[in-house]
Structures are given as structure tokens and as C-alpha cells.
Amino acid sequence: MGDWDTIPDLVRWSAERYATAEAVVEGRSRVSYGELGARVERAAAACIASGVEVGDRVGVWAPNSLDWIVAALGAVTAGAVLVPLNTRFKGAEAADVLARSGARLLFVTGTFLGASYVASLRRAAGEGPGAGPLPGLPELERVVILSGDAPAGFCTWKDFLAGGEGVGETEVRRRAGAVTGSSLSDIIFTSGTTGRPKGAMITHEQTLTAYDIWADLAGLRSSDRYLIVNPFFHTFGYKAGVIACLTRGATMIPQPVFNVDTALANMAAERVSVLPGPPTLHQSLLDHPARDAHDLSALRLVVTGAAVVPLRLVERLREELGVGTVLTAYGLSEASGIVTMCRRGDDLALIASTSGRAIPGTEVKLAEDGEVLVRGFNVMRGYYEDEAATAEAITEDGWLRTGDVGVLDGAGNLRITDRLKDMYIVGGFNAYPAEIEQLLGLHRDVADVAVIGIPDARLGEVGKAFVVRRPGSVVTADDLIAWARREMANYKVPRVVEFVSELPRNASGKVVKGELRVGDRDRG
Template sequence: MTETSPQAFAAAVARHGARTAVVAENGARLSYAQLDALRRRAAAALIALGVRHGDRVAIWCPNNVEWIVAGLAIHSVGAALVPLNTRMRGHEAAYILEKSGARLLFSVGRFLNQHYPTMLGEQRPATLAQIVVIENAEAGDLDWDGFLARGAGVADAEVATRAAAVRPGDCMDVLFTSGTTGLPKGVVTTHAQNLRVIAAWSRAVGLNPDDRYLIVNPFFHSFGYKVGWLGGLLAGLTVLPHAVFDARAILTRIERERVSVLPGPPTLFISLLGDPQRATTDLSSLRATITGAAAIAPSLIERIRAELGFKVVLTGYGLTETCGVVSLCAAGDDAETIALTSGKAIEGIELRCIDADGRALGPGESGEIVVRGYNVMQGYLDDPAATAEAIDADGWLHTGDVGHLDARGYLRITDRLKDMYISGGFNCYPAEIERMLVAHPAIAQAAVIGVPDERLGEVGKAYVVLRPGQTLDAPALIAWCREQMANYKVPRSVAVVDALPTNAGGKVMKFQLRQQA
């Protein structure tokens, strides 16, 4: 079994060299052999720019072909990939770049009316030696072609030597996830554990070389990256990256490119089902999907099957700390099981619900969900205290989620200990948003909860206490938030209150806020 990303991709190239590996949004195509040639050129350029085994290299860019080439190249030279959320503001990205010690950043140029390298500005960490602009470069940027040219003096043999030196236990990536402290933590995972998780997920979905896999899930997330483009390429299929979700554009691409696999959050399918163009679009190629990340009605599962034509519809559960996957439903499960549970633990993984004393609970008894097995992260980057808090002495990862297992071992998630909510497929951590809100000059205190939303599953609602003598209206605060934080974090409603409900210890009692909402 191939246990590193370079080995696994080389095996795919050997089997499928002449087949189409990727199709860009503009229709440009690369075979596996052509993609591999680009990977080698990019790896050579990284070597020329001084990237060493064990270094960290970041990517801050929407889904495109160059993202995939850069990702493969980073793996090839033994560096760790650090993806950045494209919705982050400059100071948010700068924190992760500094914390990870990234030597080099692949960045989009102008995107969503922002020039991303400029957003970093004076916050750019001293450790970041080079920025490569891989799309929409402006004057003065080192663009993609200029980057590739840097590797002209590096021999193919040196690139091959570096790839061969990558070991199964080497760090493959560091994905940052926020926690209750509100500051993102870097999740360290290895090549071997990621490849094993990808293989389990691919078997469940039935990925095969004849599939055409449209990936709208962002590449900065394990859903779009690990079981997205990387899983697709290792299965020998055709990957179709898509940068910005637009239901009409997705429907057009499904028909034109005969897409067969299209995962995504429930919001994606609700948008497709609601678009008038669906009635006149040929969706007969659609075969398999997997969704999750929010509460799902059984009727939606039925509609995804009946009206979009998917033969395989699955749900699952995972965390960044578990290489993205813990449990999955099976293709033969009924709509109610798929909608109301997150499936069974993947093979080789232990899953329990425990009480406050750490005792394993029986079927139907709710408690904290804990996970143990090969998918559990190596730890949080440079944070042994947070690692010890998350992974106990017996190797169980404490997820902070609450749920129960049924008699079949299927997991049903009922609550979140950490108050996290999920908006449009993105994890939102109230502590992080609250920390940003109290930086507003008019705000003394803030508490954020997730409230139901028909389109996004959940959205944020902020309760704020103003400083003495200050005034503030909701639209103004929401507009300010859009300037300060990623869009999915922005509260969609605001309530100005005289005081927040607290217990004797001063902790905000968010259950009371939820009851009010």
C-alpha cells in the first residue's frame, strides 16, 4: 500500500497517464501525465526557492487547477501544506501564517474585489519569505509562470529524490481550526493516516476512474481537499474544481461535463432544487453525493434522490482533528437513517458517547462523543497543553459534540458542548466572533449563538451590551463585521441588551439566549 501522497499520486499517474485528470472552469484539460509534469516543475521551483523537508507552505486561493498543482508539489518536496480560508481578512490570515511559520504563500491576486497580498500589508509575518500569486496577478507580483521558471535549474532527479524521502509518518498538512479560546489552532496530521481515511471515504462513495467529480467544497477545507481533489486523483477519476458557488453555473457544468459525483452541504442541494433551470437541465449523469454539516430533513434526502437523480446519497461526521472523517452512512441505508444519523464509525475507528465521568454510555444514552484510532491528529501545532486537553491519556479525542449511538452503532448528534454552530457548511465558533465584536469601540460585552436558518442551516445572532453613553444600530454593526471578519462568521441579526444572562460564576448562560431566540 502506498503510504505517502507522492507515492499514491505516482501510482495513479502510472495507471491513468493518458486519462483526463482535471478540467478547469474555462474547459482547459490536463491528463494525469500533464498534471504530473506540472507538479514536477512546481516542486522544482519550491526547491529553488529554498523550501526544505518539514517546512510549511500555505495556499490562500479559491478552487482552481493551480491550487491542486501547488498542493501536490508541496507534498512532493516533503513540506506541510497549510490551507487558508479565502474568506479571511488580512489579520486573520496573518495570524495563521505567523503561527505556522510558513516560508512561502501561494495566494490568489484579485478575488472578490480584494487584492489578497495587499490585504496582508504590514501584518505580513517576517517568517514569510515569498508570496507567489497563482491567479489574477498584478504588477510587481511573482506570478505563476514566473514561479515555475524559478525551477528551471533543478534537475528532475532532485525532485524525485525529495519525493522518495517523504515518509508515511511525516506531517502532510496543518489545517487550522478555531476552538473555545477563539484563536485558531493548527491540526497536525500525517501522510499515512490521511491516505487511509481517504481510502475509506472513497470506498463508501464508490469512487472509480469513470467518475467526474465536481468540487465546490473549498479546497481549504478537508472536504474539498482531502476527500476532494486528492481523493479524486488517487481514484484515477476526473476532477472539476469550481471556485464560487452559483446554482446556475453548477447546473450548466453538470450537463456539459457529465458530472457524476457532487458532494456538498445541504445548502448546495437546496439551491439546486430551487433553481428554475433545473427543470431543463440534463442531470442523468449524477451518481453519488455525500452531505452533512447541518441538520437535514429526511424529505431533503428523498428530493436529492428523486429530483436530482442521485443513486447514492450519504451523510457523515468528521472533524479537522480526525483527518475529516469519523463516521459514514452506507449506500443502502434508508432516507431516515441517512438524514437523522451520521452513520457508523469507519473501519478501524472506535466511537463512543461518554458521561461526565468518562463512562461509556449504552445505546440511546446521550453524552460527549469521543473518537480513538488512526484518524486522530498527532496534536495541535506547538500547543501541548491544548493537545492534552483534547486527547486523553487513553488516546480518546474529546470532540465537544454531544450525541448518542443506536443499537446498530449509528451516531446521532444532538448538541455541541462548545457552542459551535455551522453556517452554510462552515464551522462558526462564537468565542472567536465574540472576541472580534468586543473590539468595536461601542461594545462592552458580546455573546453569539447559532439560530436556525432555512437556507444556511444556522446563522449567528449577536447579543451585545453597549459601553456607557454609546449607541449602535444593528445594520451598522453588521456592516462593520463584514469589514472585520470572514463573511460566514458575520452575525445576521443583532440584539442590543442591557445585560447578558450569567450564572454565579459570571459565565454567560447561552441556553437562555437560545430560548429567547
């Protein structure tokens, strides 16, 4: 680990060690590590000038960008606790997280994907007892618009930064020095695939230890150019992206939204060497008809993870793109985003069929019902202001209940078989959707698949598969069901198949089964 105990230490250290190296590339903007350090300190000064104190919560609701990096790291350098907001949130969802976290300051984008975040927030929190820019959020004192003009009561990014000009470097360094390794660095609100999001509290020390390990196991280098498509509001984007790059001096290339054509263009133009992301991201790159028109030869490292990672995907990344290192990993917000990871040199079949072994400083075991339990430095300090949920999630002797079902082999490699709550029972047999999805994914015409349990008068529940066909495929539901009967036990065979254009996924690439269930009920 480098000579840093906190994220402000890391920012200053990387600015000095990699001063002239490219830190962030965004369009025509090329910012060195030295310049990034200066911008972060300027943003920290502005936060201090605006009244942010150590421990205050500061929200960021914006897509991946240089300004997101600067605003977030600036707030943390000023001693604040970062609260990243999901860019897919609607106004009411964002207002709920801001209210529950008690955020005093918010950085927000203007318009993204055709939606005005400010307008949606005003609709959700424009009325209430407060006197600030959003009366429905009385603790929120200031809202800064990162891009575009600011309406009355709000502040532009330029004006916000100008407000910090009276705060000197000495004060910024003093404030950064008030932060310790045990201070909270962020509150990551869970994706909410199984209910209302809860805020996992993570410290500076946990974050830095975890992503120094991640960078070490992945083999991240200072010469790497890292296309960060994973959203910054999620641990995979912010920590395995921004924080990991800071520890090694790698170049960050943020992409606001995943678009295959844009990704291919970026990869070729910027000689991208590192591209982590969910399996669907890499699958879409491999299958894109214009892929061969782009020079992707610099790509050397892919880190992915999900319950299902097809072996063929790992093989194609190695064979067709010449990717030297393909690794799988498993984590969750409540464990600082990382629990297990494959190691370089592992067999391809092991990489595809497992999520690797526990990272150093972490223990993994299975409960009697197969639930994966985790204990170690990476386990959250608890859910923010939710003692009941914390007690339910963490045992008295420190084991985190992940809610995932898994299998451990003799060497400690973990294979996630399902979410505990996704399991359904067919005529007395436990059916695990991830296992069935993995089998269905072997069919040559299946590009993506998700399985849920639906009511059945005779068997109690049966499986229903939502399938995305490969381009040009005309496979039918009857074809797939007949094939499944030949390939798996009868109770596992889906009784219903519905073809869809895409599956609903959260930021970490996990299918949001709740949306499939709700949609299924609506159609029923």
C-alpha cells in the first residue's frame, strides 16, 4: 500500500508522484495528475467556503465525467462523506436518499439523457418547510449545477469554485488532515433490487485497502488507459475505477453512458488497455458488426462478474480480442464492493465458473442454507441510521449475511448460484434461477436470459424465462423448452418463455428481477 491513509492523502500523493502523467481524458480535455490534484484542492476550498464540515454528507447526482471526479474528491478532501446518487433515479427517489442521508450540499448535472434532474428534483422537493433551494429538503443548503446554467436559488459550478478563492492551501490541507482512516468516506445506497435502498457506511481505510488489493490482483499499471463505463455512483465505477487508478497512476477515460459505438471509438482512439464491466458489456462489444473496423489491440485486462459468466465469453475475449488477463470477481456494497477475486494465471474454466477466492484480510463461509457469509476489514460499519437493518445484516461475531447463495470448492473458490430471495420451489424441489440461466445460456440462440418463479396450480411454482435472442435468431419458445428438457432436470425446465429486447439491469449489471415480476403480473 502506498503512503496514504485517507483519500485526500491519496489524491495529493498521486498528484506528486504522477504529476505529468495523464490522469483524466474527456473529449479534448486532457488533465494531468498534477492538474487533477490542483482542481480537487480548489473544489475542496469551495466546499469549505460553502460551510461543509467534517462528517457532513455531500451528494453527487451526475453521470461519469471529469467534473464528477473533481467534485466528489473535493468534497471528501474537505472532510465530507460522499453520497453518490444513481443516475437512473427519478426525482422522488433522489429526494428520498438526500433526505435520509441528511445531505447539506448536492452536485447535480443539468440535463442527462433528455431528462432535467433539477426539474425532477423541484417536482419532488420543491415544497416544504425549508428555506433552501429545495424546501422539501430542509437540510440541503446548496445545490450546484455541474453543467449548464443554474436557475434562481441554485449555483453554477463556476460560481461555486470562485467562492472558494478566499480559502488558502493551508486551510485545505488542515481540513484534509482532520480526516482519519476510520472516518467515513462514503455512504453507498444499495441498488434496491429487493427493496428500498439502504446506505452502507464505508471508511477511508476500508476503501483504500480494498482497492489497493483490487489493483494488485488485477495487475493495474501506471501505463494503463482505463475506460470507465461502470457508473461512478456504484462502487465498481468509483472505487474499482477512480480510486484504483489513483493508486497506480493509470489514465481514466470516463464514459457517461454505455453505448457500443462510443466505447469502440474510445477504445481505438485512446488505446484503451483496461475495460472492466458486466458480462453483457463485453458480449455486446464482441457481437458488434463494426467491431473489426476498430483497433482494439491495446486491450489487455478485463474484470467482470455476475452469477453467470459464460465460459465462451471468456474464451472469445482471449481468442478474438487477444485480452491477456480476464478475471471474475464478486462483491457487494456492504462489503466495500469486493469479497472474492480470481488470480492471474487461473484456469479459464475456473475464471468462468467461479468468482475466485477471498481477497486478503477476508473470510468467506457458507451458512447451513448455502448463504454466503463474509467477515473481514471490508465489511461495512453498518447501514446509515438503521440499527435494525444493520443487526439483521451483520451477526454479533462480525459475519455479513450477503443474501447470496453459493458453493465453495476445496480451494476456496466461490460460485454464486443465486440470490436467496430468488429461489423458488417446484413440486418440492428448490430451483435456483442462476443455475437454470447458466444452462439456458449455453443455447446458441440465447444472448441473455433471466428466470423467475411464477405461480402454478399443480406444482406451486414453475420457472419462466425471459430471453434475449441473438441477432438473426428465430428460435421459438417451444424450441427452447424442448431443448431444456434434454439438458436439465425436469423441475428446472422453464414452463414459459417470453422473448424480450433486453433485460432490466442495475448499475452493477445484475438483473432487476423485481421489474420482471411486476411486468409479468401486469401482463397477466
